Amino acid sequence: xDKIKVEGLNLFYGxxxxxxxxxxxxxxxxxTALIGPSGCGKSTLLKSIxxxxxxxxxxxxxxxxxxxxxxxxxxxVNGLRKQVGMVxxxxxxxxxxxxxxxxYGPRTHGVKNKKELDRIVERSLRQAAIWDEVKDNLKKSAxxxxxxxxxxxxxxxxxxxxxxxxxxxxxxxxxxxxxTAKVEQLVQTLKKEYTIVIVTHNMQQALRIADRTAFFLQGxxxxxxxxxxxxxxxxxxxxxxxxxxxxx
Numbered sequence: 001x002d003k004i005k006v007e008g009l010n011l012f013y014g015x016x017x018x019x020x021x022x023x024x025x026x027x028x029x030x031x032t033a034l035i036g037p038s039g040c041g042k043s044t045l046l047k048s049i050x051x052x053x054x055x056x057x058x059x060x061x062x063x064x065x066x067x068x069x070x071x072x073x074x075x076x077v078n079g080l081r082k083q084v085g086m087v088x089x090x091x092x093x094x095x096x097x098x099x100x101x102x103x104y105g106p107r108t109h110g111v112k113n114k115k116e117l118d119r120i121v122e123r124s125l126r127q128a129a130i131w132d133e134v135k136d137n138l139k140k141s142a143x144x145x146x147x148x149x150x151x152x153x154x155x156x157x158x159x160x161x162x163x164x165x166x167x168x169x170x171x172x173x174x175x176x177x178x179x180t181a182k183v184e185q186l187v188q189t190l191k192k193e194y195t196i197v198i199v200t201h202n203m204q205q206a207l208r209i210a211d212r213t214a215f216f217l218q219g220x221x222x223x224x225x226x227x228x229x230x231x232x233x234x235x236x237x238x239x240x241x242x243x244x245x246x247x248x
Contacts, residue, residue, distance in 0.1 A: 003028040003165065003195040004049060008063035011044060013056065018044045020219045022063070026212075031187060031196045033210035033227065035203060037248035040216040042199040046167050049197070050084040051077050067165065082109060085158035089170040091150035093157075098125075098145075099138040101153060105161040120160050128156035129186045148179025152186065159190075166190065168198040172205065184209050203243060207231055215239045 004026035011019035019041045026032045034042040044053070051072060053059045065072045072080055094101050102121045103111075111117060121138070125131040130152040134145070142153055151171060158166060168187070172180040187196060188209055200206050206213050207227060214224035215234070222236050234240050242248050 001028040002026070003068065004197070005066045005069075006045070006049075006063070007066075009045075009048070009065065010062040011041075011048060011053070012058075012060045014058040018219055019048070022221050024214060024221055024224060026195065026197055028195050029191055029193070030211040031191050031198060031209055032224075033206035033213045034197065034199045034216060035201075035206050035213055036216035036222075036242070038201075041219045042216050043169050045216075046086075046169055046197060046199050049165070049167055050081050050086055052086070082161050083163055084165040084167060085161065085163035087151070087154050087158050087166065087168045087171050090174050091147065091154050093142040093150055093153060095141065095143055097139050098134050098142045098153065101142045102157055102160045105157060109161060124156040124160040125153075127159050127190065128152045129182065129189070130156060146179070148175050148182060151175060151179070151183060155183075155186065155190075159194075163194070165195045165197070168196065170199050170201060173201060180205075203231075215242065217242070 002025050006022050006024040009019055009022040010017065022045060034045065036042055047053050048061065049065060053061070054077065067080070067084060094104060099121055102124050103117045106117060106120050111120065122131065125134060130149060133149060142150065145153060172183050175183065184205065187198065190196060198210070210227045212224060213227045213230040215222045215230060217238055222238050223230065223234060230239060231243055234243065
């Protein structure tokens, strides 16, 4: 089932065109990886899906992005971001307790009952596979955690508002290999309930975890297919060259 549909998307920062005629369908409850060299438009597309580019001066969009058949341009931006969560490259926790980091989103959406917040915090931390590590320290500062734990806490915070879609912008690029493996394992577990779009520079990561992979180059979507097809028999020579390390 299709979850996100991008059609004829052009995106401009002033006179610079960052995305060119993007047509992309993202299926529900799959992991879709966006790969390509730096500056090719991967993160720009990701941020467009939950309208983070709304705040960028001089940014202009043409074309449509639909989530569940609804044009995101017509949606209330807070409602959209409740449905479409985001995890960034570097952990961006608030300087507050572990508990309050997770409860922050639900509180802003009107959840005030302490028992309900307790339930959400525990569920989110369990989903992010970090509950057992932090359950005895929920009142301690989130900033005291290791980098890998902080990133899983950011994932828990995104899950706390019960989104349908999780956007992840290079979520493991600042992590060591052990933490990276934990996050990858977590992402594969989460796809049972969520649609996940992950930007990664690490092609091996895409090969390990993604159901489908889309290759971007200079603002264009070159091709998108099953991950094993993209890596073993791509239809475009540019994809082949990138995957074989001939540039990028």
